[in-house]
Amino acid sequence: MSTDIVVRRLDAIAEREIRELSDVLIDCVEGGASVSFMWPMSRDKAERFWRQSQASAAKGERAIFAAQEADGSIIGTVQVVWAQAENQPHRADIAKMLVHHRGRRRGVGAALLIAAERYALEQGKTLLVLDTASSDAERLYERQGWQRCGTIPDYALMPDGTPCATVVFFKSLSAVAGGRDAFGMTSDESRTHDKSLRTERSHASADASHIPTSASAPPAI
Secondary structure, eight states, X not given: OOOOOEEEEOSXXXXXXXXXXXXXXXXXXXXXXXXXXXXXXXXXXXXXXXXXXXHHHHTTSEEEEEEEOTTSOEEEEEEEXXXXXXXXXTEEEEEEEEEOGGGTTTTHHHHHHHHHHHHHXXXXXXXXXXXESOHHHHHHHHHTTOEEEEEEEEEEEOTTSOEEEEEEEEEEOXXXXXXXXXXXXXXXXXXXXXXXXXXXXXTGGGOOSOOOOOTTOOSOO
């Protein structure tokens, strides 16, 4: 299996991509991730979610990113949700960070997160918020400079119905100083990193097989 990973924003989602995104979602839910869905996780339910997400993206309410292998197959995804209250135009949420078990320990989660953060900053967002029910994801977010707010017990259910807590994180993207961007890179470093975004596996050993966020976000968008 190729180790080359490309992250891109999906301007439109083709039927093949709906199927592959559904594969990722089903894999994560069947693996026990708390990402709004309960067992049994049917393909119909997964595809309905992605069609709803596609419609929401078409309205400008969110951006959807996909991590793809060299053959174009999707092994991970994340969303940036723009739709916030009118007094929070600077804020967005990171949601549905999902990585297929094939992407385990390959830096896929980190690459998706970096792409989402950068795009949010390009769109004028300076504050990002997420929640997660995964300890593996917590470590990823902390490595990427996210700040832990706290834990809410019994916040949602695992797919088997077991209550689970969620941990809330935030990241400020507004600290741009000294010629460096919000990710601590100079423009030259940023360009170099963009070329190698398909790798972003320097911390791969700690990546999770699925990295759930937004444990309570409703399936219906």
